[in-house]
Amino acid sequence: MGEPERNDGLPGMAESYWVATSPETGFPPLDGDGRVDVTVIGGGIAGITTAFLLKRAGLTVALLDADRIVKGATGYTTAKITSLHRLIYRDLIDRDLIDRDLIDRFGSTKARQYADANQAGIEMIASLVREYNIPCSFKRKPAYTYAESEDSRDLVAAEVDAARSLHLPAAFVDDVPLPGRTYGAVILENQAQFHPRNYLLLLAGHLPGEGSYIFEMTRALGIEELDDGVRVRTDRGLLSSDYAVLATHYPIYDRPGSYFARMRASRSYALGIRIDEPFPEGIFINADGPVHSWRSQPAASDSELVIVTGEAHGTGKVTDTRAHYRRLDEYARSVYPERIVDYHWSAQDYITADRVPYIGPLAEGHNRVFVATGFGKWGMAAGTAAGMILADLIRGRASPWAEVFDPARFGEQPEYPGWVQKSLQSVGGTIEVNASWFDREVATIPPREGKVIETDGQKVAVYRDGHATLHTLDPTCMHMACTVAWNNAEKSWDCPCHGSRYDAYGRVIGSPTVKDLAGKEVVRR
Template identity: 35%
Template sequence: MKSIWRENVLIPQREPLNGDVKTQVAVIGGGLAGILTAYFLQKRGKEVIVLEASSIGSGQTENTTAKITAQHNLIYHSLIQDFGLEKAKQYAEANKKAISEYKRIINEEQINCQFEERPAYLYSMEDTSQLEQEARAARQLGFDCLLTSETDLPFQVKSALKFNEQAQFHPLEFLKKISETLTIYEHTEAKEIEENCIITEKGKVTAEQIIITTHYPYINVPGYYFMRMHQERSYVIALKKAKEVNGMYLNIDQDGYSLRNSRDILLFGGGQHRTGENSSGGKYEKLRSAAKEFFPESIEIDHWSAQDCMTLDGVPYIGHFSSSTPNCYVATGFGKWGMTNSMVSAMIISDLIEGKENPYANVFSPQRFKFSASAKTLIEDGMQAVKGLVTEIFTLPEEEINQLPNGHGGIVEFEGHKVGVYKDEQGKAYIVSTRCTHLGCQLEWNPDELSWDCPCHGSRFDYKGNLINNPAMKDIKG
């Protein structure tokens, strides 16, 4: 399941790290946030190295719907209520600036990445009050927005809130261009950080400043980000021969849909749920059923899914990783708005490293939450719960395996132990532990993606037990 972005662009491969190196700045994570931050710092004369565990853009960046918008669902009324008007303005202005920075870079670098200025809509089929409330808040923060019932959608809406001066693009075409001159080591996974040293299996990187942009921080202490975020999944199908919608649309109702065009392809999304809570499956089928209703002539050409880190208050954590690590920085918790928040991260962190004051840094500061020392006990207890399980070799009697139909997965209990089993269409069984290697939570089967997902912190493993998503760092294979 590749996204349309990955299928029509080829980014040149980089070699893995080979031995120990030193640099001024090391960025861990080669997605859009990491590459943009490295790009900004190199433009400012810094020596920068990027470490990527797989290939650049291979994580959430290639699975985005690529909306460059400061309209982030129903957020601005809540921000004013929870943070106050000044910090809400910081958030709004940062994301407006992000849009203009994309436009500037694309023009300066002459990047052909399908950049288009389009309006962004929030719409509802049920209620107008939340949109009216959000409109008042957005106008208070200087947004050019209006309420309307007229849209290009193939169905009638009760109300829509239209934000003008937003944009969309092809994320990997953009990433390919801005990464051309960067020093990037692919297939080089950062295992640990010891003071100013990043340890990988390919060598050590010593850096004056370290930036962690790995979608979900894989380091538990300090920072305790696993206590401040959960992860959610959402699904997209790409359609040809579907009616064009002039803009980017997001339904605020429960189980609503997201829509936007990429040239002659319609991206039709929805089905969001907390990671680890999709045991019944059917997310893609629901989208396909709706597509047949709304776009009866359409043809599906691709489908894929994305995973997003959700913070406690809806605002990303961008800045110093913790108060005890002054030379370490983090960018995480982008929600479903990774394009603008990646740019915001690059702007803020590059300023912090240069010792410059950034006008937006305060609202995004990771230090806005503090945790007690008891958090360390929670981690130790969790690690003890999972200790030893990852190396256990599971064997099940044939009669237990035969109870599971071909092409299905699930948890099987035998002699007081729970194990995960998936049987392929040929009847071959794949048996794994159901304990997440991060902090020991029980994994749940995701039939839409044939994966074992953690409902606690969002780690994911394929049916063979191979790690797909952090914060876990080890497989669950027997």
């Protein structure tokens, strides 16, 4: 039983450009028990930066990844390194722009911390690229958030005022160097872009040795908090340490039971295209409505790849995900009629209730377990800042930006639903079906496609592989007992509640779940 073939009928290679154009890694799995000063779980930009800075400060670190490093969210990003996050600063400052009963807005002091942290993240990346001579196509670029209508123009003008009040060097410009009609933009100079895997793989190469390690193909299953440290239980052994960092996109350990109610998972889509003209100088995103994001990337033989992204939706809320690629392609064609699609890929991000990441102690009273999550599609500068903040906090040093990102900022924690554990204890087993009805239902499933079908109040997830063999699973997500949905572009089962993802055969490919889907036997009558 192998991985399902990606036969999605879409143009271009079904792969992230960053993954396709960077070397594979081969770090060993954990083999037995061990001890380090800090265990970092998650091999993306937040995890690797945290581990790198801690080791450079003299601590021993073990970095764990359930797969290969930089093949999660960071490997599927657009890789814009910027503090200009669409329209963020006017919202952070103005308490009247959102329901006060839902969240407490931040005001100018904390908004300044947010801006300063992201600017510091940019400069940290630039500094490490220079210091270690990292060949990652790092380049300074102006960032634009542009208006596509007169109404959006007012929003953009307000963002300029808000950003400037926080001492960001923002300006309003009437002319945006993109094809098509625009109505002005906020511009922030001296932002950047890079090849994220080439950058992070070189940083990661400095981790192993002197008591520090990278363990790939090692899934963290849980954390036990002790008076004098933590124990991380994995499928390969136990790691003991003074502290643990959860940089797993969504925390795999949610002991307070709060994160499930404070973040939502979102998928978005990207195309790597070639056009017959030079791409404008800059990185771009529209201000309002469905997201349209643009940047270019130097490619092989002095050519240029243009990356366009958009078509976001809640994870697991859409089954015909191929349609989102097609609509994104139609939009790209409307801007650049002459284009060739070389790559297509999708990414998953978590968005917090107030659009600000959670970086710091997991929760009040959990000061040996730290978290970095909820970057809301802006994880390059903010993920680097997260590494800087966590490295300071773990070393007992104050961080000038920690307050705005504090995960405890919401106060009272929601209760973990009591029915979840009971539901998970009853997964799997058998389901009785009417034979003729079942045959009719599964006859509609083409090869390499899946579907959740229901009879007498019971559900079964069915996947037909390339040999026409049916594989039946319990569609109950092993995180919090929601029902997964089929994703026809990625050939995966996706959870609409918290973003857990499984391959076509039910094996975990994305947290917060750490357990595979249970099998479900179909008994025909």
